[in-house]
Amino acid sequence: MRDVPTPLVLLRGGEKVFPPPGPSGRPVHALGPLDLELRRGEFFAVVGPSGCGKSTLLELIAGLSTASRGEVAFEGRPIRGEIPDGVGVVFQEDASFPWLTVRDNIAFGLKRLPLPADEKTRRIERALAMMGLASFAASYPAQLSGGMRQRVCIARTLVTEPKLILLDEPFGALDQQTRLLMGDEVLNLWRKTGATVFLITHALDEAAMLADRIGVMSARPGRLIDVVETGWPRDRDSRIVEEEAFGAITARLWRSLRAESMKSLGHAGAAA
Amino acid sequence: MTRAATWRTLLLLGAVAALEALCLAGVIDRITMQPPHKILIDLWRLLASGSLNRAIAKTLGNAAAAFAVAMALGVASGLVIHRFRRLRDTLDPLFATYYAIPVFAFYPLLIVLFGLGDAPQIFIGAMLGVVAVIVNTLNGLDRVPRVLLKTARVNRLSPLQTALQVTLPCAAPFILTGAKLAVAYSLIGIIGAEFIMSNGGMGYEISFAYTNFDNATMYPLIVLILLVSITINIVIARWEKRILARRGLA
Numbered sequence: 043m044r045d046v047p048t049p050l051v052l053l054r055g056g057e058k059v060f061p062p063p064g065p066s067g068r069p070v071h072a073l074g075p076l077d078l079e080l081r082r083g084e085f086f087a088v089v090g091p092s093g094c095g096k097s098t099l100l101e102l103i104a105g106l107s108t109a110s111r112g113e114v115a116f117e118g119r120p121i122r123g124e125i126p127d128g129v130g131v132v133f134q135e136d137a138s139f140p141w142l143t144v145r146d147n148i149a150f151g152l153k154r155l156p157l158p159a160d161e162k163t164r165r166i167e168r169a170l171a172m173m174g175l176a177s178f179a180a181s182y183p184a185q186l187s188g189g190m191r192q193r194v195c196i197a198r199t200l201v202t203e204p205k206l207i208l209l210d211e212p213f214g215a216l217d218q219q220t221r222l223l224m225g226d227e228v229l230n231l232w233r234k235t236g237a238t239v240f241l242i243t244h245a246l247d248e249a250a251m252l253a254d255r256i257g258v259m260s261a262r263p264g265r266l267i268d269v270v271e272t273g274w275p276r277d278r279d280s281r282i283v284e285e286e287a288f289g290a291i292t293a294r295l296w297r298s299l300r301a302e303s304m305k306s307l308g309h310a311g312a313a314a
Numbered sequence: 315m316t317r318a319a320t321w322r323t324l325l326l327l328g329a330v331a332a333l334e335a336l337c338l339a340g341v342i343d344r345i346t347m348q349p350p351h352k353i354l355i356d357l358w359r360l361l362a363s364g365s366l367n368r369a370i371a372k373t374l375g376n377a378a379a380a381f382a383v384a385m386a387l388g389v390a391s392g393l394v395i396h397r398f399r400r401l402r403d404t405l406d407p408l409f410a411t412y413y414a415i416p417v418f419a420f421y422p423l424l425i426v427l428f429g430l431g432d433a434p435q436i437f438i439g440a441m442l443g444v445v446a447v448i449v450n451t452l453n454g455l456d457r458v459p460r461v462l463l464k465t466a467r468v469n470r471l472s473p474l475q476t477a478l479q480v481t482l483p484c485a486a487p488f489i490l491t492g493a494k495l496a497v498a499y500s501l502i503g504i505i506g507a508e509f510i511m512s513n514g515g516m517g518y519e520i521s522f523a524y525t526n527f528d529n530a531t532m533y534p535l536i537v538l539i540l541l542v543s544i545t546i547n548i549v550i551a552r553w554e555k556r557i558l559a560r561r562g563l564a
Contacts, residue, residue, distance in 0.1 A: 106464055131468045135461040140561040141483045150479075151469055184562030 048118045050206055050238050051080035051103055055112035057263075058098050071263040073098045075112060078257065078266060080206070080240060085232055087241045087249035089295060090259030091306035096242045097134070099264065100210050103240065104131050116206070130204030134211040138183040138194045145170070145179040147194050151202040162201075169197040172231070189216050189224065200231060207232075209241045213248070221245070222280045225252055229279060246299070250291040251282055258298045261305040268298040348533050357534035366519060366535070373504055373516040374542065376432050380439025380500040385493060387440065388447025393477050395448065396455045412445045417503070421510055435512065439503030443496035450492030454485025487563075490554040497546045505539065 057074035073095035080086055080103075090096050101107040102114050108123040116126040130151075138147050148169055152162045170176045173193040183191050192212055199207060209228070213221045225248060232239050243249050249256045250272065258268040272291055274282060282288055315323075330350050336342045337349035348356070360366055395402050417438055424434035458481050466476040482489070508517025516535050523532035558564035 104468060106467060125467055125470050127470070129468065131464070133461045133464065135459065137459075137461045137465045139462065139480070139483070141486065141557065153479075154469060154471070154475075182560045182562075184560060 049079040050082045050117060051078070051240075052115045052118075053078040053102070053112065054115075056099075056102055056109045056114055057111040058095065058102065058107065059110040073102070073262075073264050074109075076265050080238055082205075083236055083238055084254045085229075085239045085241070085252060086255050086257065087243060087253035088257045088259060089243060089246055089249045089299060090264055091261050091299065091303040092244065093306055094259045094262050094302070095264035096259060097210055099259075100131070100208050100240070100242055103206075104129055104208050106131075128205040129208065130199035130202055130206070131208045132192070132195050132199050132210065132212045134214050136183070136188065136191050136195070138191045138198075140183050143180050143182055144175055144186070144194055147183065148175075148197045148201055151198050155202065165201045165203075169201045172200070173197045173227070189213075189220050192216070192224075193227075196228075196231075200235070203235065204237060206238045206240065207235075209239065211242050211244065214244070221248060222251075222283075226279045228252065233276060246292050246295045247283065247288075250288055250295060251280060256291075256295060258295060259302075261302045267302070268294075270294055345527060345529070348529050352530075353533045353537055356530045357537055360531065360534050361538075366516075366531075369514055369516050369519045370538070372432075372514050373508065376436050376515070377439060377497075377500045377504045379432075380436045380504055381443065381493075381496050383436065383440035384443030384447050384496040384500060388444045388492060388496070389451050389482070389489060391444070392448045392451025392455060393481070396452055397473075402452070409445055409449050417441055418506055418510065421507065425511070430511075435504050435507035435515075438507045439500040442503040443499035446495035446499060447489070447492040450488045450495070451485060454488025455481055457488070458484045487554055487557050487561075490550055490557070494547055494550050494554075497550065498543060501539065501543050 054077055055075040056078070057076070058072045060070040060072055062069050076099070078099075088096055088099065098107070102109050103116075103121075105114075105116075105121045105123065105125040114121045116129070119126070139150065142150065145166060148166050149162065152165065155162075157165075167176075170179055173196060175190065175193060175197060178186060178190065183194060186194070192215070196212065213224050216224065228239070228241075229252060231237075241249070241252060253272060254274065256270040256272065257266050258270065259265065260267045270291060273287070333342075333347070334350050337344075337347055395405060421434065421438070424437055428434040428437060462480055462484060463476070466480045471479060504515070505517035505520075508515035509521050512518045516539060520532055520535050523529070523535070555564050
């Protein structure tokens with residue numbers, strides 16, 4: 043399905059400049075200019091040095107923030123600050139609602155959708171089961187671990203069956219083993235739902251393991267300096283890390299990123 | 315019961331027992347104070363006879379109305395003020411000095427504005443409580459994590475839906491703190507107003523009993539007001555504690 047004419051998301055010369063932080067400050071050029079195309083059904087990951095504008099890019103695509111210059115289009119329609127329908131976001135921070143049970147948290151996204159009640163219940167039950175939360179449906183987020191709370195947020199996004207799922211370092215707070223397993227779950231979901239996934243991560247191995255294509259961003263203002271095709275089969279899981287190609291992909295990502303990461307740490311001559 | 319709670323109970327019981335002993339021994343004379351056991355008997359007698367039912371109903375009804383107005387106005391204003399930074403900057407210092415204003419001093423003006431009925435009393439009770447509700451609502455809204463607001467936007471909620479489904483539930487523990495203060499302020503406002511100028515209600519009855527040396531009515535009414543206020547406070551505090559426990563904060 044990769045040759046559908048309109049891409050799901052199209053970014054043309056997208057730029058973000060934030061106003062000066064104080065009266066004496068200068069405007070902060072956070073992102074771009076940047077061109078990006080998300081194909082329907084693909085798994086796209088973005089890696090980049092910290093502070094390069096990865097989250098800003100995600101917010102532009104989500105419609106949570108407006109591009110200072112350039113254009114963002116979702117399904118061919120330009121987005122200007124309003125959230126397009128069919129987009130789900132899982133944030134880096136814990137975004138579960140502490141006053142709602144796990145079940146009510148997951149049901150939250152469904153409230154606004156005009157679906158019959160039994161369809162809503164069916165989706166909630168399926169998400170609970172898929173995310174391993176079935177026996178915690180009546181618990182409150184405070185009773186769960188950080189990883190489980192993140193799964194609640196993923197489930198809350200999934201039940202709305204978005205066409206585009208944006209993941210902003212959703213496993214940033216988790217330990218390595220849990221990250222690998224969560225990666226498997228995300229791959230599973232991606233296969234089952236047929237959604238397009240856009241993942242931001244700072245972990246090169248995570249990007250190499252999960253994505254069809256990986257965008258590498260420069261230091262601020264972030265631009266795309268490389269796009270790596272992994273060529274993985276659609277049916278894959280975390281055992282892919284044993285493949286020879288995995289090491290090569292990770293190495294290529296690091297080659298592109300090393301100089302940029304040093305720049306963002308303030309090593310001025312590093313690019314040479 | 316924790317050790318501190320045991321000591322606290324003992325302290326209160328000790329104070330009542332000391333009062334009882336001093337009254338019975340005649341150190342405190344009967345015109346000044348009734349022994350506590352007598353106050354309880356009188357309270358039971360008053361409630362059983364029903365002679366003060368109308369006064370009690372009037373005071374509690376007006377206090378409930380003042381509380382409802384303070385909560386509705388306070389939470390709604392809190393939401394609006396929170397949305398507009400400049401309004402917030404303008405009003406914040408006024409809120410800080412608000413409780414330096416003796417609202418009762420304006421009572422004559424309020425009578426001119428609202429007449430002699432219940433309205434000026436409810437107004438005073440509500441005005442005393444509303445700022446405590448606004449300040450605590452703002453405090454709670456300030457602490458709503460930004461990521462929850464982004465979640466609301468991604469879910470395409472309108473501003474009103476965001477307030478009802480995200481920000482207010484998130485700020486609930488702080489709003490309940492405001493509610494506890496509003497209960498106290500409503501009762502203070504209503505009973506104070508009944509003292510100054512009214513022809514009914516518990517405040518009026520207390521002041522009437524006072525001028526007539528009727529300790530058998532005055533003290534039981536004071537104790538009744540205490541009981542009502544403390545009971546409501548305990549109920550709200552329990553509720554608050556349950557909410558906080560759910561969030562792993564208690």
